[in-house]
Amino acid sequence: MKKFSNLPINVEENIKLVKSDNTSGSIELTLKAVETMNILVQNISLRDLNVTKKLIRETAQKLVAAQPSMASIFTFLNSLLFEIDKSHDVLEIKNIVKEYCIRFQHHLENSTLKISQLVQEIVKKDSTIIAHSYSSSVLNSLINAKKQGKNFRIICTESRPMNEGIIFARKLGEAGIKVDLVTDAAIFKYLDVANIVIVGGDAIVENGLVNKTGTLGIAIASKYYNVDFYSLCGTEKILPIGYNLKILKRNPVEITSRKLKNVTPINFYFDVTPLNLLTGIITEVGIKKPAEIKNLIEKQTVHSYS
Secondary structure, eight states: OOOOOSSOHHHHHHHHHHHHOOSSOHHHHHHHHHHHHHHHHHHOOOOOHHHHHHHHHHHHHHHHHHSTTOHHHHHHHHHHHHHHTTOOOHHHHHHHHHHHHHHHHHHHHHHHHHHHHHHTTTOOTTEEEEEESOOHHHHHHHHHHHHTTOOEEEEEEOOTTTTHHHHHHHHHHHTTOEEEEEOGGGGGGGTTTOSEEEEOOSEEETTEEEEETTHHHHHHHHHHHTOEEEEEOOGGGBOOTTOOOOOOBOOGGGTOOSOOTTOOOOOBSEEEEOGGGOSEEEETTEEEOHHHHHHHHHTOOOOTTO
């Protein structure tokens, strides 16, 4: 593993914050990555081109490694590295980074807005909606639907082990939306009365949607009960063919702190749901069928920085 020892202290601290955050959604974490890259270029005053590029690449590598399941962090940094390849001047590169950070932040804001508008097409009046885990895209879309005068009921999971679903439920409730909060395992009881399932998404890879553990089970059950299943996922979360997305084990203490004889707690935050189990993926460029998403996956390229 590469050693990173030349980064400014405040950049290292930001990377640690990104790594330790196990409740925020992908958009919030990506904005933190954007902030980190901005801090980097504000703190480096080097005139050496190779050293400047090296520091930017090292920061990118470390941010991706901090949250390897968050595709939007990779996409932001991957695209940024292609941008700085165009220049051979240190000051110009620093300006490129600053300008690209602004553009990508605007992209995320516009993507969230467009996705929210498209969600209005699938949320019907007086419907029962199942949601799983915390997603700012889902949260904003449902709150906007409420503002548009649509009444509906949400059934959401607590989302163990960190229970970010409780935060999600609280924010919906504060917006005047009726919410039933249930345990993860109890959600299947409600699929026979649900009209639709809406989840977020941390990444889309060639073999499926990467999202909070439990998404796969809900998707399989939705298919059985003939309930439409949608993921809200901007195109920045689409990863190239062959990309080695790492789904890491998390701290087993989050499951139990007790020492149990012959028992090994295993704590995965994410699972992968085959795209053919989804009714559609709502992106900022439209509601896409799984086959259309596969075409977008084939267009992605990876920078050689790794």
